[in-house]
Amino acid sequence: MLDDALRSNRLPAAPGVGYKPQHFAQILEQPKPVAWLEIHAENYMGDGGRPLAQLRLLSEQFPISVHGVGLSIGGEGPLDTDHLARLKHLVDWLHPASFSEHLAWSTHDTHFLNDLLPLPYTDATLDRVCDHIDHVQNTVGRQMLLENPSSYLAFEESTWAEPDFLREVARRTGCGMLLDVNNVFVSATNLNYAPQDYIDAFPLELVKEIHLGGHDEDQDDHGNPLLIDSHGRAVVDPVWALLDYVLERSGPRPVLIEWDTDVPDWSVLQSEAQRAQSALERIPA
Amino acid sequence: MSVSQAEFRAALLDASVPVPEGLLDAQARPAGRRFSVYRNNVAVSLTEAMHQAFPVIAKLLGKQNMDGLAGMFLRQHPPSSPLMMFYGEEFPAFLAATKQLAHLGYLPDVARLELALRRSYHAADSTAASADDLALAPDRLLQARLRLAPSMQIVRSPWPVHAIWRFNTEPDAPKPQPGAQDVLITRPDYDPLPQLLPPGGADWISGLKSGLAIGPAFEATLAATPDFDLGTTLALLLQGGAITSVTMERLNT
Numbered sequence: 116m117l118d119d120a121l122r123s124n125r126l127p128a129a130p131g132v133g134y135k136p137q138h139f140a141q142i143l144e145q146p147k148p149v150a151w152l153e154i155h156a157e158n159y160m161g162d163g164g165r166p167l168a169q170l171r172l173l174s175e176q177f178p179i180s181v182h183g184v185g186l187s188i189g190g191e192g193p194l195d196t197d198h199l200a201r202l203k204h205l206v207d208w209l210h211p212a213s214f215s216e217h218l219a220w221s222t223h224d225t226h227f228l229n230d231l232l233p234l235p236y237t238d239a240t241l242d243r244v245c246d247h248i249d250h251v252q253n254t255v256g257r258q259m260l261l262e263n264p265s266s267y268l269a270f271e272e273s274t275w276a277e278p279d280f281l282r283e284v285a286r287r288t289g290c291g292m293l294l295d296v297n298n299v300f301v302s303a304t305n306l307n308y309a310p311q312d313y314i315d316a317f318p319l320e321l322v323k324e325i326h327l328g329g330h331d332e333d334q335d336d337h338g339n340p341l342l343i344d345s346h347g348r349a350v351v352d353p354v355w356a357l358l359d360y361v362l363e364r365s366g367p368r369p370v371l372i373e374w375d376t377d378v379p380d381w382s383v384l385q386s387e388a389q390r391a392q393s394a395l396e397r398i399p400a
Numbered sequence: 401m402s403v404s405q406a407e408f409r410a411a412l413l414d415a416s417v418p419v420p421e422g423l424l425d426a427q428a429r430p431a432g433r434r435f436s437v438y439r440n441n442v443a444v445s446l447t448e449a450m451h452q453a454f455p456v457i458a459k460l461l462g463k464q465n466m467d468g469l470a471g472m473f474l475r476q477h478p479p480s481s482p483l484m485m486f487y488g489e490e491f492p493a494f495l496a497a498t499k500q501l502a503h504l505g506y507l508p509d510v511a512r513l514e515l516a517l518r519r520s521y522h523a524a525d526s527t528a529a530s531a532d533d534l535a536l537a538p539d540r541l542l543q544a545r546l547r548l549a550p551s552m553q554i555v556r557s558p559w560p561v562h563a564i565w566r567f568n569t570e571p572d573a574p575k576p577q578p579g580a581q582d583v584l585i586t587r588p589d590y591d592p593l594p595q596l597l598p599p600g601g602a603d604w605i606s607g608l609k610s611g612l613a614i615g616p617a618f619e620a621t622l623a624a625t626p627d628f629d630l631g632t633t634l635a636l637l638l639q640g641g642a643i644t645s646v647t648m649e650r651l652n653t
Contacts (some may be wrong), residue, residue, distance in 0.1 A: 157482050161522030162550065165590035168525070185482025191405045198482055223405045226478040228412060229449070230441040235402065267438070268431040271422040272402045305434070307426035335425060336432040343437055 125212035128367035130388035141381040153180040178212035187222035215260035235270035265298040265344035278316035295326035319365040328373035347376035446474040506559035516553040520592035523551035528641030542615030551587035552642040586640025600625030601633040
């Protein structure tokens with residue numbers, strides 16, 4: 116369980132974007148309305164060179180969120196302590212405004228599979244995830260936000276609903292929540308439930324950051340919709356509507372636009388960020 | 401029915417392995433092609449990583465062949481760490497062992513060059529020594545030792561790897577001619593720069609790295625390369641910012 120003093124999160128309740136190096140110069144020249152940036156931790160674990168030089172400069176002007184994609188919090192095996200040490204090193208020198216990871220696994224034995232793989236929601240998974248988060252927070256020395264996954268299938272063995280599972284992880288470990296609204300929409304469509312019901316059950320009071328991104332549309336073997344969390348296009352209208360639904364209940368939060376493949380011009384990200392800004396402005400008082 | 405991560409991984413990396421039982425859709429039917437989303441994410445993201453890591457190999461082979469090779473490679477050698485920036489260390493050996501590519505003997509060395517460029521890109525920063533630091537009396541200069549930048553890399557090959565790399569990355573580069581080439585990679589700013597070393601240059605730099613002073617490393621190089629051009633090699637290092645200090649002391653190597 117984490118000390119209260121370590122729970123600081125300094126991201127502003129304003130739009131942020133996932134940082135892509137091709138936008139470096141434009142971000143410095145005309146960032147608005149983007150108020151903060153998120154980086155994937157693993158891309159800044161080299162020893163030096165341009166990536167770290169750019170990050171140092173950006174961190175002087177923007178709050179930075181460090182978002183890990185490789186810790187494999189849900190892995191059956193122990194955490195990769197070398198990787199955890201690299202993460203601690205990054206957080207120690209960068210002093211990011213926020214640090215987050217995923218409810219997923221990606222490493223088995225020594226193989227890193229470069230994808231966020233799903234977990235069964237059982238008591239055994241709960242114990243393991245909590246142990247790993249304790250290990251991470253104790254090592255890094257600050258609170259971690261845990262992100263809800265996008266689901267394409269369900270596990271027969273699951274005994275917990277996902278929002279309850281996440282609430283229990285937070286209760287036991289003191290971690291915060293990163294709510295990916297697109298992931299809620301994708302999972303709800305794929306597993307056939309109402310996304311509003313998920314939001315109603317979610318521990319919104321623990322949410323310190325929100326993610327939005329684009330998804331692709333496909334079909335399963337039976338012709339049912341199968342949405343894929345691709346981060347390769349604009350956020351769709353139903354996801355913007357779901358963001359309004361969340362913000363009405365949570366109040367203002369930092370909102371991130373994620374766009375990782377087929378990365379568009381900076382102006383496109385700015386207009387997505389502007390839409391997030393508008394959503395934040397119309398929250399009822 | 402529980403599904404272990406070992407079962408999950410086995411089915412991820414091999415489409416001929418059945419989708420594990422216990423994975424369902426919303427109506428509790430077998431997950432079927434829903435599982436393929438994960439298979440696809442893994443294969444596509446790692447194939448994309450290989451294209452980014454080895455653009456010259458991809459250009460030499462063509463996209464379709466590179467996709468096919470990457471698909472084989474990623475199943476034999478999934479990443480061993482989440483640092484995708486270093487993925488592909490085993491690719492040169494994989495290329496060398498692929499019988500269908502035996503007629504393209506230079507490919508493994510081109511892949512080694514591309515790996516070395518990435519290592520240089522991500523290497524620790526260092527401050528370059530200036531020409532003034534080397535302005536020593538000739539006898540002192542020969543006794544001096546050079547500390548070299550972590551971003552400096554050497555790739556030696558019996559193939560014209562530097563010419564092949566240029567021909568596939570620069571618009572007006574000349575066609576490669578047969579012959580061995582040694583390549584020096586320096587990182588003057590943040591972009592690694594591969595340059596052709598004169599014969600013997602790689603031996604001399606390797607002598608410096610092993611702790612020899614300039615003079616003794618030069619003597620050792622002359623044994624195999626009597627016409628070794630020390631001035632040109634030293635200038636390449638200096639101009640590339642690859643010398644971080646000039647010292648009369650012993651180096652810890």
